[in-house]
Amino acid sequence: MEINAMQAVQWIEKANEKFQENREYLTSLDRPIGDGDHGLNMSRGFKEAVKKLKAGNYSTPSDVFKDVAMTLISKVGGASGPLFGTAFLKMSVATAGQQVLNETAFVKGLEAALDGIKQRGKATTGEKTMVDVWQPVVAWLKDNGFATASLLVEAEKAMNTTKDMTATKGRAAYFKEKSAGHIDAGATSSYYLFAALAEVLGG
Ligand code: ADP
Ligand code: MG
Ligand code: MG
Numbered sequence: 194m195e196i197n198a199m200q201a202v203q204w205i206e207k208a209n210e211k212f213q214e215n216r217e218y219l220t221s222l223d224r225p226i227g228d229g230d231h232g233l234n235m236s237r238g239f240k241e242a243v244k245k246l247k248a249g250n251y252s253t254p255s256d257v258f259k260d261v262a263m264t265l266i267s268k269v270g271g272a273s274g275p276l277f278g279t280a281f282l283k284m285s286v287a288t289a290g291q292q293v294l295n296e297t298a299f300v301k302g303l304e305a306a307l308d309g310i311k312q313r314g315k316a317t318t319g320e321k322t323m324v325d326v327w328q329p330v331v332a333w334l335k336d337n338g339f340a341t342a343s344l345l346v347e348a349e350k351a352m353n354t355t356k357d358m359t360a361t362k363g364r365a366a367y368f369k370e371k372s373a374g375h376i377d378a379g380a381t382s383s384y385y386l387f388a389a390l391a392e393v394l395g396g
Contacts, residue, residue, distance in 0.1 A: 194339040201254035207389035209239035222378040226365040231378035238269035258285035283309035321360035323379035326351040341395040348387040355380040
């Protein structure tokens with residue numbers, strides 16, 4: 194597995210397609226235990242990111258990730274913009290200067306992204322957030338590499354673990370025990386992001 198700038202762009206385009214298609218679903222997840230804007234936030238942010246990427250000319254994945262980060266941070270209000278923005282920014286820094294990322298380099302980028310999310314959100318696993326998808330999926334990729342069919346399965350499994358959790362971070366934490374029984378919205382958008390990656394790397 195290798196990823197170049199063109200594939201990095203394709204990753205974001207595929208992710209954008211998923212966020213547009215599932216905008217209402219993501220918002221419906223954010224309604225009972227949040228403020229019902231997650232679908233709007235993700236669809237707006239990634240639409241703008243794709244627009245930005247189409248206008249650019251990229252020689253490294255790092256440059257792609259940087260523009261995605263800047264767009265998400267500047268265009269998306271709410272928790273998810275800065276959190277996903279930080280993820281892409283850390284990925285950009287960790288992979289800077291490399292035209293092609295091999296598996297090891299890319300996983301390093303994803304690990305930096307995960308650390309960035311955890312720092313920015315002051316969150317760890319079990320708090321019913323996007324971290325509950327990022328952490329197990331990145332760990333799994335580190336151990337197993339990009340066997341793409343399984344990446345999708347792992348990401349979906351991780352997303353579903355958030356259903357029974359009680360939220361202790363983000364808006365859902367205000368609902369305390371009542372937050373249990375709903376899948377987390379940001380965990381679901383993180384699942385779409387990894388599903389898009391699996392599609393791109395699967396050719
Ligand atoms: P907001 O809650 O500001 O309206 P969104 O609805 O776009 O923002 O995003 C909510 C998602 O962000 C949650 O479902 C959760 O996955 C994630 N999230 C919220 N707070 C945190 C945090 N402190 N750490 C990690 N992820 C978080
Ligand atoms: Mg919200
Ligand atoms: Mg909001």
